[in-house]
Amino acid sequence: MFRRISRTWLVLDIVGAVIGFSLTAGVPLVPGSSGLSAWIVDGPWSTSAYVLVGVVIWGAAAIARLSPALALGVAWVGAVLQMSAGLPPVPFDAGILVVLFATAAWGSTRLAWIGGASALGGGLIGGAYFGVTWSGELVTDAASALRAALTSALLGALFVLAMVMSWGAGLLWRVVLQSRATQAARRQAEVLAAEEQERVRIARDMHDVVAHSLAVVIAQADGARYAAASRPETATEALGTIAQTARAALSDVRMLLTQLRHRQGDGPQPTLADLETLFAQVRQAGVEPRITVDPMPPGEPPGAIQLAVYRILQEALTNAIRHGDGAVAVHLGWHPDRVEIEIRNAVVGDGSAPVLGEAGHGLIGMRERAQLVGGGFAAERVGGEFVVRATLPIGGAA
Template sequence: MFRPVSRTWLALDIVGAVIGFGLTVGIPLVPGSGGLSVWIVDGGWSVTAYLVVGAIVWGAAAIARLAPALALCVAWFGALLQMAAGLPPVPFDFGVLVVLFATAAWGSRRLLWLGGASALGGGIVGGAYFGLAWSGELITDAASVMRAALTSVLLGSLFVLAMVMAWGAGLLWRVVLAGRATQVARAQAETVAAEEQERVRIARDMHDVVAHSLAVVIAQADGARYAAAAKPEMATEALGTIAQTARGALSDVRMLLTQLRHRQGDGPQPTLADLETLFAQVRHAGIEPRITVDPVPPGEPPAAIQLAVYRILQEALTNAIRHGDGAVDVHLAWLPDRVEIRVANTVAPGPAPVQLGQSGHGLIGMRERAQLVGGSLHAERRGAQFHVYGMLPIGVTS
């Protein structure tokens, strides 16, 4: 029944209704303002009824935004009371137009069509009443009946036109409000989607950095523990690799946290030039990758492609460190319109990891990396080997 309306709008509606009442009801009663005051008083019409009906109509207009359904009912009551009191068409009937506007602009879907029906039906009823009661024609013969009927049709057409125009203006405003609400909802949805994409990107980067670095650290720590007694120099070298890897991971994590806190852009990202550093870390972890690049890049690939290649190889080699037996084959084919990535490693003997090749953040991250640049990635276990194949479109490089 009642809509949530701010106090400001409610106060403006009430003030507007009071002004409308004064202009359309009070001013015509001022002596010397015109023929309406003389006609009401000298014609024997009740000034009280005139004021009461005017107050009812503009009261309905005052609450039209707050309660459109109630306002429509009050306006109908005022119109019927006006006809029952025998009052002619007067300026305060403009308040009805305000109510019809409100039913179309802020009413429910059902009230919207009730307002349209009221505009049509009210115009017809009003035209018939005022045409027959106030045409000044005495109904004595067929000609007078015809003249009264024509007057009713003319007045009814004018009333219907005015009321339908007021209702149509409200409908147009309803469409405008709906468009604004849709734009706001779309903007909010786009903001939520962008924030979710940012969280997923940072989570993916965090996983790539931390998982790879920890895999290298764990492999070096295990190797240093076994080599400490026989070859202390190897243990020292392993500890140096651990420290270097941990510092690099800490730097990357700090950069990611800075992006998350301040949203200052992506910052520097790995490129193809950093692959040698990645391969060196893998070698220090005890894995010797056999790398083949054929054909080589014909030019400078896009930065997004370089980042995707680096991260996919980083995760694939991390899986080889964690689950492999020390051998891994890496093949890159830089074709004119795409780059193909193949990584294959022998899985260490023993029970296969549950998530290997099936799910897990690493595999999901690799697939997301490929999909972000319009490519695809497949990973599966074939017998004793685990294969990763990715295809990333790059267009013609220059």
Template sequence: MFRPVSRTWLILDIIGAVFGLAVTTPLTFVTGDTGLSKWILSAPAAVTVYVLVAIILWGAAAICRLSPALAIGIAWVGAALQMAAGLPPAAYDLAILVVLFATAAWGTTRVLWIGGISALGGGVLGGIYFAVVWSGELGTDPAAAMRAAMLAGLMATVFVLAMVMSWGTGLLWRVVLNGRATQMARAQAELLAAEEQERVRIARDMHDIVAHSLAVVIAQADGARYAATVKPEAATEALGTIAQIARGALSDVRLLLTQLRHRQGDGPQPTLADLETLFAQVRQAGVEPRITVDPMPPGEPPGAIQLAVYRILQEALTNAIRHGDGAVDVHLAWLPDRVEVHVANGMSAASVPNPGGHGVIGMRERAQLMGGTLQAGQEGERFVVRATLPIAGAQA
């Protein structure tokens, strides 16, 4: 029944209605024929009813934004009272146009159609009422009655046009408001989608960096603990590797946090040139990758492909460090239109990678962003990662 309306708009509507009442009521007595109602009411009673009807109609206009349904009901009560008292159309009837506009602009679907029916029916009823009133005054001979009927038809047409135009203007405003709301909702949805994609990207980069670095650090720390009593220099070398990897991971994490906080700058963007460093870290963690590249890259691959290949290999090798048995086979095939990545490692009996974990999900997302595919899962006694990335799509 009532819509949420700000206090400012409600006050403005009330002020506007009071202004309309103050302007149209005197105009009614200046331009109207109050004696027209003498066949029902005396002149003093007619003036009283004039003022009462004006208050009712402009009162409906005052709440038309707050409650269009209640406003149209009150407007019908005022119009019925006006016709029952035999009062002719007057300036204060402009409030009815305001109410019809409100039913189309802010009413529910049901109120919208009630307003449309009221515009048509009210206009026709007003014309018939006008004909009856004027027939009673001017119907002294057939010619006068004909003139009254023609005038009544003309007035009915004017009433219908005015009311329908007011209702149609409200309907147009409703379409504008709905368009704005739809546009705002679309913009909000696009913003949320962009933010979600950004969070997923940062989470993916964070996982790749932290998971790989921690896997190498844990492997080095375990090796240093066992080697400390037998070969102290190996423990010192392991500690140096741990410090180097930790510093690199800290630098990458700082870049990601800067990007997350300030929405500027690029995150860590490794290339194929960094693969040797990655393989060296894997070897230091106790896993020996057997690497095959056939055929070699035809020129310089796109940066997005280089990043995707690096991150997929990084996660696959991290899984090999955490869950493998110490050996991993890496094969890269740089074909003219695509690059194929194949990583396979044996699995230790104590630990089996989860195909639905964050790392596998991140690898699959990277491949899909490039328009490619990735499968990861257990094949016999090995865990295999296969990815195909189209190079043409990355260039486009």
């Protein structure tokens, strides 16, 4: 029944209604302003009754934004009172137009259609009533009846036109408000989608940076623990590798945090030149990758492709350290339009290596890396090996 509006709008509506009442209801009361003034004062209506109906109609206009349904009901009461006393069309009837506008602009869908029916039906009823009662003649013969009918038709058409136009203006404003709401919802959805993409990117980058380094640290720590008693120098070397890997991971995390404070493209990103460092870290963890590059890169690949290749190899080698037996085969094929990546590692034990589709962030991250540059990705167990394949277009996203 009542809409939630600001106090400012409510005060403005009330002040506007008071001004509207003063301008429309006060003019006919000025002596000598028109024949209507003498009709009101000397006719069947007293001045106080005339003012009362004006207050009712403009009171409805004052609450039209707050409660369009209540305002429409009050406006109908005022119109019925006006016609029941034989009062002709007067300027304060403009308040009814305000109410019809409000029903279409701020009312419910049902109320909007009720307002349209009121505009059409009220205009026809008002035109017929005022055409008969205010024609100045009694309907006594065919000529007077014809004049009354024509007057009713003319006034009815004018009333319907004015009321429907006011109601239609409210519908137009309703469409404007709905368009604004749709645009705001779309902007909010875009913001939420961007935030979700950013969260996914953060999770992917954090996993790529931290998981690989921790896998190397764990492998080195396990080796140092077993070698500490028989070969202290090996344990010392392993501890040095752990410290070096931890420092590199800390540097990567700091770089990632710098990117998060600014933009994704800020700060250096891994390139093909960093692959040798990656392979060296894997060797230090006890895994010796057999690397084949055929054919060689035809030129300088795009930065996004280099980053995707690096991250996919990093995650695949991390999985080989965790689940493999130390044997890894890496193949890179740089074709003119694409790069093909294949990583194979033997699976130890019962073959409990991760499978694409299971709850593993690493495989999900590799697939997203490939898809972001328009490529494809697959991971599966083939016999006793776990195989990761990716194809990335060098020419850009497909």
